[in-house]
Amino acid sequence: MSAGFAIPVVHSASDLRAITEPMRAQGATVGLVPTMGYLHEGHQSLVIRSAAENDLTVVSIFVNPLQFAEGEDYSIYPRDLQRDHEMCAEVGAGLVFAPSAEEMYAKAPITSVAVQGFNAVLEGRFRPTHFDGVSTVVAKLFAMLGPDRAYFGEKDYQQLVIIRRMAFDLSFSVEVVGCPTLRESDGLAMSSRNVYLTASERSAATVLWRSLQAGREVVMAGNRDPDEVEAVMAAVIAAEPKASTDYAAVVHADTLERPEVLNGELRLLMAARIGQARLIDNIGVSCE
Template sequence: MKIVETIAEVRAQVKEWRAQGLSVGLVPTMGYLHEGHKSLIDRAVAENDKVVVSVFVNPMQFGVGEDLESYPRDMERDSALCENAGAALIFHPQPEEMYHKDFSSFVDMNTLTKGLCGKTRPIHFRGVCTVVSKLFNIVQPDKAYFGQKDAQQLAVIRHMVSDLNFGIEIVGCPIVREADGLAKSSRNTYLNEQERKAAVVLNQSLQAAQDLYENGERSAAVLSAAIREKLAAEPLAKPDYVEIVDWNTLEPVETIQDSVLMAIAVYIGKTRLIDNRIL
């Protein structure tokens, strides 16, 4: 496995693979990899001849006061995980490699990004769309892999790929959870022992709503109320949002008829965590 830091090196390697008729998968990450990321790499390795993992904490998707500087980083651990999973190349650029000093072009979207995380993180998805577009142009993969935990991001990327005719297959992969149900996340490392115990309430609240759904409840208001009630029982939990939206449009629904996304963002102490279920 190679680790490279420049766009030119990535392009040269991919060009060599293409000359051999090999397929290429891409797993975009911000590093500090865990079992959730590994599941994406495993899937990519199973479906492609060569896999590129990008490890880049993208400054463009962090707002003022967010955790850009404190975001966890461990390249040695990341490279070991990637190599063990069978990745062929890690692209680990510095910010100045991705954004030169006169950088002034962006990819933005005026649908799918206004609600959910986009409501409280208004610049976030412009940063996501811009960096993912750049990675797609640099690597030119056949398939790219994203986790369902960031469900809004997955929907946004799929829509962007369709709008801009990238010709890349976007593969969504299931959420990987801890034994107690907490969704794997690099930000879980911010939690102290008490907060870590409290964080299981995210999954528990979604499960409470899913139980109602499986017993025939179709009112989004009733399911949302069940989620909020469960969250309210945990003193350390402060909801940012609780939403039930159409899985394709991300627009709110009143009655569940087609596939919907139950999505929540919750502060546990100072740490903002997200989770979701698709019904």
């Protein structure tokens, strides 16, 4: 356990359980907010939600090497535990779990969790090992802590769908709670990777939100052709010289499948590269 913090910070699963298990034995509920750190107001909104719904909120801070492929930004991903701790404490977290890679993976892992199908579309096409790494580390966190509820932002919508299915299939007795995306005043989704953007790139990055809004407007106007909706979204990105599109997609919100004709609860999702940053965003829309 680290000293000098307003709330406890533990680095091992044994210390984590030493604090949480006696509380649970007395009937306390535990909420988990899994993060990779370098927190922002979006993460804080998850903590606030958890603190309102549970007796103890645990925030995990771990930059998980399994979800980064070779050549991605694992080595430069921003880290600042002191800052993260202060942000957790000010919004009601009761405990920070900040393990090392050696604590999480004492031996090179030969077991992984893969949510087949869901892990191969959208982000999975561009980051084929990413979601297996996410599912594996979240499964380990669920096993270590046994939370009653776990909170994930809708900004990473595909991740949220995958974690819900993983928890269901593996019979984890945890409620996976999705929370709305927090945005800057100009619509840019809050993300730890926004720190990579230069001033001009930061201005250009609002194109993701504009693209999603354009796609939603087309659907709400009655267009039910996914090709046409995706083309509208992609055209907005293409008009921004600093941005390049990885994908612009419209899918069923619960299955991530692309419908032939748009209907029901849908999700518009996109990924774009701006400078050093690769940004993702999404928005929901309903149609009959």
